[in-house]
Amino acid sequence: MATSIDEIQNQIIEDFSLFDNWEDKYGYLIELGKKLTPISEDYKTDIYKIKGCQSNVWVKSSQKDNKVIYEGDSDAVIVKGLVSLLLSVFSNQTALDITHSNLYFMEKIGMTQNLSMTRANGLSSMIKQMKMDAMAYQNQ
Numbered sequence: 001m002a003t004s005i006d007e008i009q010n011q012i013i014e015d016f017s018l019f020d021n022w023e024d025k026y027g028y029l030i031e032l033g034k035k036l037t038p039i040s041e042d043y044k045t046d047i048y049k050i051k052g053c054q055s056n057v058w059v060k061s062s063q064k065d066n067k068v069i070y071e072g073d074s075d076a077v078i079v080k081g082l083v084s085l086l087l088s089v090f091s092n093q094t095a096l097d098i099t100h101s102n103l104y105f106m107e108k109i110g111m112t113q114n115l116s117m118t119r120a121n122g123l124s125s126m127i128k129q130m131k132m133d134a135m136a137y138q139n140q
Contacts (some may be wrong), residue, residue, distance in 0.1 A: 005097055008089050009105035016109040025109070026078060033080030036087070039073035052125030054118040055079045059126060061133040067092045068134050072126075082111075082123055090130050098134035103127060 019025045039048075043060045050057040055076035062069050070091045072083040089105070090098050106112050112120060 005089055005093055005101045009103070009108075012085060012088070012105045013108045022110070022114050025111075025114075029081030029085075030077045031081070032084040033074070033077050033082075036073065036080055036084040037071070039071045043071070044073070050122070050125050050129050053079070053122035055122065057083060057122065057126060059083070059129060059133075061130070061137075063095070063137045063140075066094055068095050068098055068137055070130060070133075079119065079122065082119075083126065086126055086130060090134070093134075095134040095138035099131055099138055101131075 016025055016028065019028060039058055039060060044056075044058050048058040048060045050059055053074075055074050057072065057074045057079060059070055059072040061071075068090065070087050072087050074080040074083050085105075089103065090101075093101075106123070111123075115123065
């Protein structure tokens with residue numbers, strides 16, 4: 001099982017390479033979103049809401065055993081799939097690894113070229129917030 005951020009990214013790239021077209025990749029992304037454990041309603045507040053997303057997106061972080069744990073949710077199916085991918089890459093990693101990570105999987109699977117401008121901006125906002133959360137844990 002993949003454990004480092006790069007190993008997880010490479011597994012995602014491999015998984016998406018099984019699909020020949022974008023319709024199938026979007027379908028897979030929607031399936032990932034459907035499998036995402038919903039975040040508690042207690043966290044669907046402005047404190048956890050990602051600013052800069054057209055859809056409602058909430059991401060909560062915590063730290064346990066020197067690893068950052070993320071939970072997230074969205075009210076949009078494709079965005080929920082994106083949240084699921086980011087959680088799989090960043091969750092259970094050290095704050096240092098998260099803040100220093102280079103996310104290349106979105107580009108490699110063609111996601112950045114196939115997202116609308118508003119979704120791409122929202123994705124950037126999610127990544128930025130998750131890295132900021134990790135940086136806060138790093139400084140504790």
